[in-house]
Amino acid sequence: MKHVTIKDVAKRLNVSISSVSRAFNDKYDIKKETKELILKTAEEMGYFPNPIAKKLSQNKTFNIGVVVPEFINEYYSEIIIGIQEVFMAHGYQVLIAQSDEKPEIELKNVKTLIHSMVDGLIIAPTMDSGNMEYYLKELNAGYPIVFMSRVKETLEASKVYFNNKKWAFFAAEHLIRQRYKNIYYLAGYKSLNVSIDRIEGFKRAMNKHKIPKENYKVIETGLLAEEGMQVIEDLIYNHDLPDAIFCFNDRVAMGAIAKLKSNGIKVPEDIAVMGFTETRMVDLITPKLSSVKQPTFDMGKNAAELLFKQINNSLMEPQTIVLNGELTIRESSVRN
Amino acid sequence: MKHVTIKDVAKRLNVSISSVSRAFNDKYDIKKETKELILKTAEEMGYFPNPIAKKLSQNKTFNIGVVVPEFINEYYSEIIIGIQEVFMAHGYQVLIAQSDEKPEIELKNVKTLIHSMVDGLIIAPTMDSGNMEYYLKELNAGYPIVFMSRVKETLEASKVYFNNKKWAFFAAEHLIRQRYKNIYYLAGYKSLNVSIDRIEGFKRAMNKHKIPKENYKVIETGLLAEEGMQVIEDLIYNHDLPDAIFCFNDRVAMGAIAKLKSNGIKVPEDIAVMGFTETRMVDLITPKLSSVKQPTFDMGKNAAELLFKQINNSLMEPQTIVLNGELTIRESSVRN
DNA sequence: ACCGTTTCCGGTATCGTTTCCGGTAAAATA
DNA sequence: TATTTTACCGGAAACGATACCGGAAACGGT
Incomplete structure (x- = not known):
């Protein structure tokens, strides 16, 4: 149970502690034979340099x-x-x-x-x-x-960091190119840096393609599927549904899709959905989820x-x- | 940049190292006032006991x-x-x-x-x-x-560990009680201990309810969604589809469901599916996935x-x- | 034969802490 | 008042390794 230390090895071979140390960190002068002998007996005795001691003496x-x-x-x-x-x-x-x-x-x-x-x-x-x-x-x-x-x-x-502006822009632009006219962005927490960037990318796409201000919206959600569901529920309640939704992440998107489907709204026929920060699930759900993969x-x-x-x-x-x-x-x- | 050590604190107060040590591990004799003084000045000096040195001397x-x-x-x-x-x-x-x-x-x-x-x-x-x-x-x-x-x-x-036998039994029994007659178990890797147990639970349910041997099957898959898809593809190819499938985990189940749906087979109308080791996804997919939650x-x-x-x-x-x-x-x- | 350079090795200080040991002074006891 | 406890504190030895220093031996060249 007791740990074998450098001293034990040194004593056993009648060499100095330093020599044993050198054998293990081969940057110093040591004869090849002694080194091999030391390493061999150390191995036999079950010795290995105590990492804690090493940390202390090296201050790392x-x-x-x-x-x-x-x-x-x-x-x-x-x-x-x-x-x-x-x-x-x-x-x-x-x-x-x-x-x-x-x-x-x-x-x-x-x-x-x-x-x-x-x-x-x-x-x-x-x-x-x-x-x-x-x-x-x-x-x-x-x-x-x-x-x-x-x-x-x-x-x-x-x-x-990930270029959120750029890829939110691409994602939003894709929806525009698919001729969706009313696009809502479920934006995560607005106080999050990444959110701010993605909102900017989203708006930039809207501006570039001259989408009128009343045709798009940025809605704060959270990061969770449940929060995506909640937002959709509110939108349905207010009869305020767009024809495309861009989501902060795949979880929110999946929550949104689930809620839409359970209300008889078809994706993408009635409303298109786009995720972000691609997860492994994208191919396993119906419909398969468009998303932006992060490295x-x-x-x-x-x-x-x-x-x-x-x-x-x-x-x-x-x-x-x-x-x-x-x-x-x-x-x-x-x-x- | 240099670290404040116990020595520095001791020198500053003209006390011994031991006293400082005692102040920080209050199990030894030390006067209340000296202890508080030491702790206060240590705080001021930005001293905290070096965990590495502690580890070394305590051998932990x-x-x-x-x-x-x-x-x-x-x-x-x-x-x-x-x-x-x-x-x-x-x-x-x-x-x-x-x-x-x-x-x-x-x-x-x-x-x-x-x-x-x-x-x-x-x-x-x-x-x-x-x-x-x-x-x-x-x-x-x-x-x-x-x-x-x-x-x-x-x-x-x-x-x-989780009582895999028992809960695989329950899951399988549920399928039987739903009057499914042909039940296949997609069993993960058979060499996995948990697999062996779940297979046993599954078979026990089959035996208890006297399901004929030709009406159930244990098929080795892997742990991944893709492997669930592969097995379903094979079954479809062989015209060997059961009316219920019990899966090693939710990923395999989701793979299976995706593949079934893409072949126009409805879940659960045509084939029922049951997962295991419940994931957060269960409520977000269509149909919502039955599963066994592990703690x-x-x-x-x-x-x-x-x-x-x-x-x-x-x-x-x-x-x-x-x-x-x-x-x-x-x-x-x-x-x- | 002499000297300088390598090659090899041991001793010792150091890292920052805990812990043991012993000692002093005050407090408690007889 | 004399003696024993108690409370408190300092010194020094571990803990296990590495770095530095200096010395001895070996070697080769002139």
Whole structure:
């Protein structure tokens, strides 16, 4: 049960502790034979360098922290996998915390992670939180942080995000090209940075194609299917139905479709629906859902690589990476 | 940038290191006033105890490891959230690794985690792997491990799992009670422990209700929607369609439904479909999917609590917790 | 034979904490 | 008043590794 330490190995072979250490980190002078002998007996004795001790003496934990709003949905799960792939290859452990969309919890998580001495942080902020001041303070103190996904363009820090404006524009334009005349955008939370950008993209498409102001609308929903359903219910109640709906995400879209169908409204014959942030479900529902795919995996990888560079001081200036996606038209948004 | 250490605080107040240490872990003799003074100035100086050093001297990392097959789907995500809730409340960090359903990667992850000195492990094994010997060796050496979800009943270790037999039985019985006569079970991977149990539950229901052997079938699929689609395609090709289908999970069920619908076969009018391991999607698809809900969150919490007890030596005998679920009948499996 | 350069290795300080041990002074007891 | 407790505190030894320093041996060239 007792752990084998470097001393035990040294004593066994009558060599010094230093020699054993050198054998394991082969950057120093050591004779090939002694090195091999040491490694061999260490193996036999079941010795491996104690990572905690290593962390202490090097003042590095080889841990990084990731704070996301949630990872129930595949979006952040996939991002995390991208991050893990990069960092595990470098021998790092990735600590994951979720803020449950609450800025207070996010801040608490960040502080916990910093206190547990992670070498760097990747943060996907919740709503546009007051936490930014705190993060910027840490950044200025030289702490490596990369922001991800829900970030302001103007933020003075390394960041990776999706070009929401552009792809919301494309999605909206697609609906216009399909000759839908009344288009509503179910916009998620308006206070979310990504929402603001997508609304802008949506409006830009409306303007470009000279859709009159009274023919489109931006309606605040939430992020959940239930909230999509609620909005549709309200619209039905108010006899205020458009002929096309563009949704903040696939969940909202699926909620909307379900509610429309249960009211005998056909998709896309009566009303077209377009999702966003494509999920695996798009092909499995009827009608198949048009959506914009985000490169989740790449977002994680890019953020991780930026952070890794920052940790190793090979990145001097904050860098921004803006990612593009893919618009796939399926059944839910086409005229027959 | 330089970290404030216990020494700095001690020097500042002209007290000994020990006193500062005592102030932070209030189990030793220390005068109330000195303690408060120390804590106050420490706060001012921005000092907090270096967790790494603490880990080293206590020979504990306050980290635990969790190895799951994947966390793209909500099932394991929710379990992980349950685990995190318990351990974060005790000041632990949770390290998450995924095996991508591959036993080799699972073993590699477990070894990495053990080498990084986690205080305990929670493992949701992939397929019935040869790794068990290794795990049992570690268990016998006194290493705290709790198994979860995909476990053999007979395993001599602490474990938490869902009563698959029972609830597969209930699900199958429901289909029988709806007067479906030909029932096929799309069984996931047959080598999976949970599969074996669900098959047994399924067959038990068939036997109890004296369904003739030629009227039911167990077909191996995988875990993915695409694999459900593939099986349905084969059945259609072979003109071998039952009047009810029970699926290993909701993904397979949704794949099956999609394929049936695209071939003009109506669900549930022509063929009923039943899922398992309920997902959030059940209410959003047409028809709404009947399924068995597993208490994912509780599974995580229970596993975590077992592990926590093991770590603190307050659990002498391995303990087994078998969880029950909830069968919700929706549109996909009822006669009109 | 002499010297300089490599190659190899051991000793020791250091990292930041906890914990054990011992000591002093005040308080409680006889 | 004399003696024993108690409360409080400081010193120093772990914990397990790495980094630095300096010394010894080996080697090759003149």
